[in-house]
Amino acid sequence: MLGPPIRRAARRRPVDGLGLPLSTHAEAASAYRNGLDRVLKVRAGAEDAFARAVALDPGFALGHAALALLGHECGAAVDVPRTLADAQRCARERADERERSFAEVITRRVQSAVGHRALIRHLDTHPADALALAAGATGKSGDGGDHMPPASTSTSTSTPNASARPGGDTAGYGDHVGKPGENK
Incomplete structure (x- = not known):
């Protein structure tokens, strides 16, 4: 008599920091998440983290694409082509639709x-x-022109409304704006 078929436990794919699945193994995914976190927090080390991800898994398309993005849009020392x-x-060989896209x-x-x-x-x-959201915030559109200056080149250390004064026409941080006709 035969018993019930043996089922293999489904392997769950590792995920990025927002829960999107990654076509790689856990260790490379961890390095990728580290790089993504550094990009999103505008911290140094993203290039090294993504390079580690592709060193751990040379077939990880998203890791290679992230490195190319940093090389093209942030000047990282990467052979972009x-x-x-x-x-x-790698996207053709092993990636889901989001990663290929x-x-x-x-x-x-x-x-x-x-x-x-x-x-x-x-x-x-x-x-x-x-x-991809971070790529949209870099200010490069693919036409070779910068459409928004990088944050690191700003020479101003003031807040956006530093010139606003309490009681003035422009609300500054912490100013009471109130309803029309209401005293400030």
């Missing part, structure tokens, strides 16, 4: 003037993709 080629190859977005941002359109389409489909 080679890293993009690795991202595309992100690799394509980065390729378009590097190679064409319509990269911003690909990013918008990607975010329409994958609005929780934190790295």
Whole structure:
């Protein structure tokens, strides 16, 4: 008499910091999450973390795409064309739809003037993709022009409304704005 079929436990894929699945193993996913966290917090070390992720898993498309993004948009010391080629190859071999889409977005941002359109389409489909959201905030559109100065080049140390004075026409931080006609 045969017993019930033996079922293998389904392996859960590791996830990024927002719970999106990653096509890699746990150790490379941990390095990727570290890099993503550093990008989102604008901290040094993201390049090293993403490089560690792809060293641990050379077939990790999202890790390669993240490195290419940092090389192209942040000036990281990365061979962008080679890293993009690795991202595309790995995306074809082993990636889910979101990861393939992100690799394509980065390729378009590097190679064409319509990269911003690909990013918008990607975010329409994958609005929780934190790295794609960060890519949209870098200020580069893929046309070679900066459309927003990087935060690190700011020479101002004041708050956005530092010139606002209590009782003035512009509300500053902590000022009471109130309803029209109400005394300030």
